[in-house]
Amino acid sequence: MMNKPLATIVSAGCSKFGKRKGVMARELLVEAFEEALSRSKDPDIRGKIKIGIFGNFSEYFEHQAHVAPIFSDWLGFHNLPSVRVEDACASGSAALRMGILAINSGLYDVALVAGVEKMNNRTTTEVTDALMSASDIAVEQWSGLTFVGVFALMATAHMHKYGTTEEDLALVAVKNHRNAYYNPKAHMQKIITVEDALKSRVIAWPLKLYDCSLVTDGAACLILAKPEIARKFTDMPINIIGSGHANDHSAITEREDITSIPGIKIAAREALEQANIKIDDVDVFELHDCFTIAEIIAYEELGFTEKGKGGKLIEQGETDLNGSFPSNPSGGLKAKGHPVGATGIAQIYELYLQLRGEAGQRQVKGAKKGLAQNMGGSGLTHFVTVLEAEK
């Protein structure tokens, strides 16, 4: 039997992703929020929102902390109680989780949950430095290990232990680029071949340029409401029926096996149990493909296939739009882009479109249930969210 939804998504918006010159994070948020306002049945939905929860990763990019009241101001509120939540690349999902708590607390009926990052006003070195602050300074930062380095280690071990190939990694990139081609909001709308991916320059072997997600500017937002009042704002409510949150040790050296990311499994179990469904019941997935190997490991942790067979799954096309586990129809972090704080919310935005049948040429046919998996750092923070279109 289905439990009562945790909260209902009554509207959503997303900015164009890309290198957004001449705009600040706050302006990207306004772009996303205007879409959300325009989708609401109630023209005064802004007046109903009583809390703003903002996922935003780094103060480095714009030399701006304390973003919550500033963002609220720019979105046209005055005196909207607001907070910023930060959990590295899972900052957006952390904000969503706090939004779910807010709705369930009984203190709020309607909440704005948003994520944003403006990254392209810094050099690549500065961006790398800022991203590094998401790993433990006492262990990984001091060793000089960057995130692409960490995931390259995972990939190398996975190849050694399970026979995963560079082609398997490339196939993830090819699929996600193909999906993004049909997503007008994607950072890159460019179809690539396995050869393109394999021939791109090595960043940290076996990961090449096309195995890496993009440095993207973008914002996304959701308006959450108590399920009981959702139909005041929309005729097509999307319910959050499961929400899982897990952590792991901060250093990969403390984990038993670097080919696994166990926090994904723990968060997914919590979310699926709440939703009272199995992974096979889910029609469409948004996965955290910060690097192609991360998507392959996610297949395994989520139970699309046995441990070690993630590479085979992509070879068989099972995660294509018409496969058994359609993954990253949006194009994923790989091709839609990865504006850090926005990513978790943008994943939910894509599922929102998919479950409403509004995803155009990348629509997964008849999708009724969706799952988003969002990760912070090299597997320290995990959120899994399960959505369902209300009948």
Added chain:
Amino acid sequence: MMNKPLATIVSAGCSKFGKRKGVMARELLVEAFEEALSRSKDPDIRGKIKIGIFGNFSEYFEHQAHVAPIFSDWLGFHNLPSVRVEDACASGSAALRMGILAINSGLYDVALVAGVEKMNNRTTTEVTDALMSASDIAVEQWSGLTFVGVFALMATAHMHKYGTTEEDLALVAVKNHRNAYYNPKAHMQKIITVEDALKSRVIAWPLKLYDCSLVTDGAACLILAKPEIARKFTDMPINIIGSGHANDHSAITEREDITSIPGIKIAAREALEQANIKIDDVDVFELHDCFTIAEIIAYEELGFTEKGKGGKLIEQGETDLNGSFPSNPSGGLKAKGHPVGATGIAQIYELYLQLRGEAGQRQVKGAKKGLAQNMGGSGLTHFVTVLEAEK
């Protein structure tokens, strides 16, 4: 009639505040958490905690974002779902507010709420630069206006409009230093005179060195539980009976009057209405005295006296330990210190001691109800919390 408490504080801890050489933020948190563990009746309270919410302001100080899973690790948890919340100098209270939502959501019975900042591994210039990131880069940062500058403008206007004097400001510092003398955890245990304060060097006129809070390293934590189960963990539960949260425009130029900080009033009204009490019913206060003028304005916004008469109130000794509105028995940000992310939680820690009668020589006699007021930036973010010792 009293409403049901929002949550109950079943334990609390606080590190020594000061220039804590050779320790990281995580180690300060461990120090605070060990005190909280030792105060619990249940020796396994750690095992009952199911979420960690950490207030922490700046990634600059330790080049460390994504602190939540790292802090959880260091506190001896494995896989404790955790998030970081940031709201500048109100980050600790923002974490507490999220903790209150967590308890009221029904998803958590016991939550750890903590705040920490390690600031003294940076130079004064670097600290000033990091603190500046809490004001709007599009307006105040670019103008070169630092926080002491903003509060100096407020003080000048207050002096001009209401006749507040430099001596009044000095009296706030003298009182808070006197209280801190009796607080073994305070950063500075040093009694000062009005003359000392007036003769200290000018930072931004009329604010002098002794009008400014301290750059401090420190951590504090609270263990919250559902009121129904609080007595499993403590024989002296401290209930949160009111919690207010407000914001204001991000730039002081957008406010009608810079001698007022209206968000304090809004947050206080929400908290007091929830608690169903009046300001006169409160026995002890912890106020956000980032600069002495801020404490005087807080007196007025909270309704200790009429607008403009805050200076008179301190002259009359009404906010001394034995006055009508005993304020900052801990020594406040001024003398106990202001480790940004820890401050909001450390205020609650002081009230926890006061309401339990454990505050030693700075005890406000017979205190049963307490109120904490914590602010982010130059008045953008506001939290007011009302506590009561359970009978």
